[in-house]
Amino acid sequence: MGEKILMKGNEALAEGAIRAGCRFFSGYPITPQNEVPEYMSWRLPDEGGTFIQAESEVAAINMIYGAASTGMRCMTSSSSPGISLKQEGISYCAGADLPFFYANVVRGGPGLGNIAASQGDYHQSVRGGGHGDYRVLVLAPNSVDEMANFPKKCYELAFRYRMPSMILADGILGQMMEPVEFKFEPVDPKSFKEAGWELGLAAGRRKRIVRSYDLREGELEKINAARLKKYREIEEKEVLFEAKQCDDAELVVVAYGTSSRIAAAAVKMARDKGLKVGLFRPITLWPFPKKQLAKLAEKSRKFLVVEMSMGQFVDDVRLAVCGRIEVDLYARPAGIPSGEETFAAVEKSYKSMTPARAAAPAKTAKPKGKPGRPRKKPAKKAGRPAKKTRKGGRR
Amino acid sequence: MPEIKVNERLCKGCELCTSACPKQCIAMSDKFSTTGYYPAMLAKQECCIGCGLCAQICPDLAIEVYK
Amino acid sequence: MELVNKWPAGLVEMPLRYCPGCGHGIVHRIVGECLEELGIRERTVGVAPVGCSVFADDYFNCDMIQGPHGRGPAIATGIKRSKPECIVFSYQGDGDLASIGMAETIHSAARSENITVIFINNAIYGMTGGQMAPTTLIGQKASTCPRGRDPKVNGYPIRICELLQSLEGASYLERTSVHTAANAIKTKKAVKRAFQNQIECKGFSLVEVLSMCPTGWEATPLNSVKYIADKMMPLYPLGVYRSPEQREQKEGGAA
Numbered sequence: 001m002g003e004k005i006l007m008k009g010n011e012a013l014a015e016g017a018i019r020a021g022c023r024f025f026s027g028y029p030i031t032p033q034n035e036v037p038e039y040m041s042w043r044l045p046d047e048g049g050t051f052i053q054a055e056s057e058v059a060a061i062n063m064i065y066g067a068a069s070t071g072m073r074c075m076t077s078s079s080s081p082g083i084s085l086k087q088e089g090i091s092y093c094a095g096a097d098l099p100f101f102y103a104n105v106v107r108g109g110p111g112l113g114n115i116a117a118s119q120g121d122y123h124q125s126v127r128g129g130g131h132g133d134y135r136v137l138v139l140a141p142n143s144v145d146e147m148a149n150f151p152k153k154c155y156e157l158a159f160r161y162r163m164p165s166m167i168l169a170d171g172i173l174g175q176m177m178e179p180v181e182f183k184f185e186p187v188d189p190k191s192f193k194e195a196g197w198e199l200g201l202a203a204g205r206r207k208r209i210v211r212s213y214d215l216r217e218g219e220l221e222k223i224n225a226a227r228l229k230k231y232r233e234i235e236e237k238e239v240l241f242e243a244k245q246c247d248d249a250e251l252v253v254v255a256y257g258t259s260s261r262i263a264a265a266a267v268k269m270a271r272d273k274g275l276k277v278g279l280f281r282p283i284t285l286w287p288f289p290k291k292q293l294a295k296l297a298e299k300s301r302k303f304l305v306v307e308m309s310m311g312q313f314v315d316d317v318r319l320a321v322c323g324r325i326e327v328d329l330y331a332r333p334a335g336i337p338s339g340e341e342t343f344a345a346v347e348k349s350y351k352s353m354t355p356a357r358a359a360a361p362a363k364t365a366k367p368k369g370k371p372g373r374p375r376k377k378p379a380k381k382a383g384r385p386a387k388k389t390r391k392g393g394r395r
Numbered sequence: 396m397p398e399i400k401v402n403e404r405l406c407k408g409c410e411l412c413t414s415a416c417p418k419q420c421i422a423m424s425d426k427f428s429t430t431g432y433y434p435a436m437l438a439k440q441e442c443c444i445g446c447g448l449c450a451q452i453c454p455d456l457a458i459e460v461y462k
Numbered sequence: 463m464e465l466v467n468k469w470p471a472g473l474v475e476m477p478l479r480y481c482p483g484c485g486h487g488i489v490h491r492i493v494g495e496c497l498e499e500l501g502i503r504e505r506t507v508g509v510a511p512v513g514c515s516v517f518a519d520d521y522f523n524c525d526m527i528q529g530p531h532g533r534g535p536a537i538a539t540g541i542k543r544s545k546p547e548c549i550v551f552s553y554q555g556d557g558d559l560a561s562i563g564m565a566e567t568i569h570s571a572a573r574s575e576n577i578t579v580i581f582i583n584n585a586i587y588g589m590t591g592g593q594m595a596p597t598t599l600i601g602q603k604a605s606t607c608p609r610g611r612d613p614k615v616n617g618y619p620i621r622i623c624e625l626l627q628s629l630e631g632a633s634y635l636e637r638t639s640v641h642t643a644a645n646a647i648k649t650k651k652a653v654k655r656a657f658q659n660q661i662e663c664k665g666f667s668l669v670e671v672l673s674m675c676p677t678g679w680e681a682t683p684l685n686s687v688k689y690i691a692d693k694m695m696p697l698y699p700l701g702v703y704r705s706p707e708q709r710e711q712k713e714g715g716a717a
Contacts, residue, residue: 024544050543054536055569062533062566066509066540069527074544088530096527199525200545203504207474209519211510211528398463409483409676409683415643432482448643450467454487455478461463 004181010035010077010174012148013103013167014043017075020152021187022101023049024074026063028056028082031115032171033105036077057082061089061102068098069210071198073155073189077103079171080121081112083129090164091130095212097197097227099158101151103167105174108334117171117258118334122312125168126286133224135231137165137238138285140256144178152184157238161230162197168285170308172258172336240283241292245271249278251350252296254317254327255306256282258336263306265339266346275350285316293320303327304349306342308335328352397445397462401435405457408432412449412458418442421449472497472506474523481588483683485673486515488640489582490522492650493553496657497524502549507541509534509552511559514588518553532563535570538577549660551578557587560596560620567622567668574631574665578656581622581670585694586678596620599693604678623670623703633665635703639672641690645700664706672698 007015014036017025025040037053044051050067054060060076067074078086083104093100106121108114128134137157139150150167158165199208214220245267246252255263260281270277280296280303282289297303303325305314310333318327330337330345337345399421406428412435413421422438435458437443445462469475472494478487497503503524510518512531519526529537534552542550559567559581570577586604587593594604594611597619601610611619626632634656638649649671656667672694674686681689 024540026540052539052543055565058533059536059539059566059569062529062536063540063543065529065533066527066537066542067544068540069537070507070541070544070548072544074540089533092530199507199527199541200548201505202525207523207525209526209528211519211526213516213528396463405477407482411483411683411687414684414687445466447467451643451646452488452640454480454482454484456469456473456487456491458467460466462466 002181004179006177007144007148007180008035008175008177009144009147009169010105011039012144012180013077013151013169013174014039016148016151016182017101018043018047018049019182019184019186020155021073021189021192022075022151022155023047023189024064024067024072025050025076026052026054026060026067026074027076027078028054028060030079030082032107032174033077033079033103035174036103036105057085058088061086064100064102065089065092065096065098068093068100069096069199071192071194071200073101073192075101075103075151077105079105079107080109080118083121083124087130090136091128091132091134092212093164094128094130094134094136095132096210097162098210099155099162099164101154101158101165103169106168106170113334115171116334117173117308117336119170119257119259119308119313120310120334121168122285122307122309125166126288126316134227135163135286137161137163137234138168139165139240140168140283140285141173142257142260142281144173144176145180147173148180149183152187161234163230168257170258235287235290238284239287239289239292241289242281242283243292243296244279244281246278246280246296246300248276250276250301250353251304251346252278252280252300252302253304253306253346254280254293256285256313259306259308262337262339262342266306266342269339269343270346270350275347277346277350288316288320290320293317294322294324297321297325300325302349302353304330304346306330306337306345308332308337396440397443397460398440399437399443399449400459400461401437402457402459403428403434404430405455406432406434407455408434409454410435411452411454415448415452417446417448418444470494470498472503472523474521476520478521479517480514481677483674483676483686484514485584485640485671485675486582488646489580489649489671489673490518492646492653493551493580494522495650496654497522500654500657500661502657502661505547506549506551507545509537509541509550511552511554513555513558515553515555515582516589532558532561533566534558534563535566535575535577535579539570539573539575542575542577549578549657551580551657553580554582555588556581556583556585556595556597560622568626568629571626571629571666571668572631574633576660576663576665577667578660579666579668580653580656581668582673583622583670583698584673584675584678585619586675588675588678592678592680599697602693619697621698623668626668627703631666632668632704633706633709634659634667635670637670637672637698637700637703639690639695639700641672641674641687659706670698672700
């Protein structure tokens with residue numbers, strides 16, 4: 001703790017998981033996440049843990065299903081095509097209420113795509129991903145430091161709520177090197193207590209069953225309803241986000257992961273030019289910071305979503321603001337925008353706000369009336385869908 | 396004397412025990428059990444030697460062997 | 463007179479929901495008895511498959527996990543490596559083990575994973591309604607080969623013990639049957655040995671059991687028994703295909 005070391009994202013992720021108590025890893029090679037299994041293969045045995053290179057992603061995730069059923073802190077990682085293969089086992093873990101942690105170091109897709117960074121797996125991650133009705137806790141780091149420190153958070157959440165948790169990274173976060181500071185003491189797996197569902201030594205107790213099915217009439221719905229209640233609680237309590245310069249922002253750039261870093265550079269350029277632009281970055285993608293974005297929509301004028309995909313993340317932003325505010329999209333499907341390109345998009349979006357609106361304070365419940373800003377009553381002209389819907393949204 | 400008892404709640408009337416019995420002393424009842432099968436029964440108790448082969452083949456653990 | 467065959471402690475005392483004459487029940491009893499007789503029931507974790515024996519998680523009186531179709535050996539691997547003090551077995555049918563889960567089967571054997579696999583070969587998909595299995599015999603009718611399995615269209619049946627025999631990692635492979643009481647007794651010996659090998663850390667053990675599926679075969683239980691003897695056994699010869707002793711000899715010879 002306290003010491004800064006230079007690490008590659010994938011290695012920081014692996015080390016972070018081990019320090020958070022991970023003692024079981026099974027995986028399968030795929031670029032750009034190969035450093036994770038490689039790191040685990042030499043590091044885990046030193047800690048008395050198990051590393052298995054499985055015959056496939058399908059086998060790897062099912063080894064996790066088995067290991068997780070014993071209460072072991074286990075982990076697997078992969079990149080997009082491999083995560084698709086793992087969906088079967090992830091669904092079973094979700095259906096059997098087993099906690100475990102995995103990482104998707106996303107690459108370009110669909111299909112074999114490429115091995116560069118992308119955010120094309122957004123929907124797959126935040127909508128569960130496999131078959132059936134379930135969610136996975138999704139954390140989106142945007143630095144190697146967060147790659148190192150988020151696994152601990154992921155384990156805490158996974159075990160608190162008995163469900164899978166994941167880190168949604170990408171090829172850039174996995175491959176780049178940055179200074180890292182582990183902000184927690186290594187967790188000793190011996191300190192974990194049995195919760196009462198783990199399989200294993202059964203002397204003096206009744207048998208336990210881990211399963212994801214219930215064929216009895218009406219029973220599955222009850223189980224799923226209980227899970228839904230849990231999900232609601234998580235949405236209430238576990239949202240993480242970061243808002244920078246949003247207080248006076250007319251335009252708020254909304255981005256996560258790598259694109260939030262690029263967006264941060266663009267926001268700085270905009271501020272340097274006097275444009276009132278802020279940055280909102282969800283850290284948990286599920287639970288999604290719906291309320292926080294909705295609140296922000298009340299005081300800012302327009303959102304611009306920046307994502308390295310066709311427009312997946314923007315769906316959640318639009319759902320959160322429910323038409324109260326115009327949401328622009330700068331989409332780079334399997335492309336990596338530069339700061340300048342992103343700034344150009346920011347500037348374009350900013351300037352496309354109508355002059356009256358651009359000069360007027362946001363129509364909030366309580367206009368603040370800052371000096372130097374003309375306080376115009378918002379005109380009720382046609383051709384302003386954003387404002388109309390916004391009004392409608394308040395009714 | 397050795398004997399077997401067939402649990403009619405468990406027996407599904409598959410008849411495998413009749414083929415396993417070396418003394419051919421098991422037969423099928425002509426009355427339905429509560430579960431809807433014609434259960435096996437010890438037709439000739441005097442010839443049962445308690446070998447338990449019927450229990451070895453019974454897929455439903457329906458046969459108790461007394462010796 | 464005394465009851466000589468008590469309900470095995472390794473099985474929960476409840477009616478089995480298999481069809482009349484199905485071989486699963488016999489193998490369930492055998493596994494349940496072995497868990498009791500070897501004194502391992504309280505440290506055993508079983509993996510139930512997808513198929514008719516999905517309910518094995520209810521039946522076996524030990525900790526159980528039910529997993530995705532074909533993934534039993536991978537799940538068992540995860541459990542065994544996490545809790546080496548546990549005895550871990552995977553119970554699988556032919557579609558599960560020899561079709562969708564072939565990779566998991568072969569690789570867990572190749573890794574010589576210290577687990578026990580109970581493989582029920584009845585040459586048909588029972589639960590889904592009698593479709594062709596990887597082990598369906600040439601000429602055997604199934605709902606997806608209604609004219610009988612034709613090698614030109616459907617290829618040839620897979621012999622798992624023979625296939626796994628080529629792997630260094632396989633420690634114990636035996637094929638048995640439960641179509642007669644005498645064969646059921648032999649099956650119990652094999653199953654017990656497969657668990658004993660795990661207790662002694664000898665690596666991957668698999669017992670393939672030829673078993674009846676009267677419903678899937680559209681035959682009476684008594685005719686099903688005959689079908690095993692007449693048709694299945696010539697294609698799937700019973701016997702030990704690999705023993706830990708053979709393996710030790712081989713390793714000794716190599717060194």
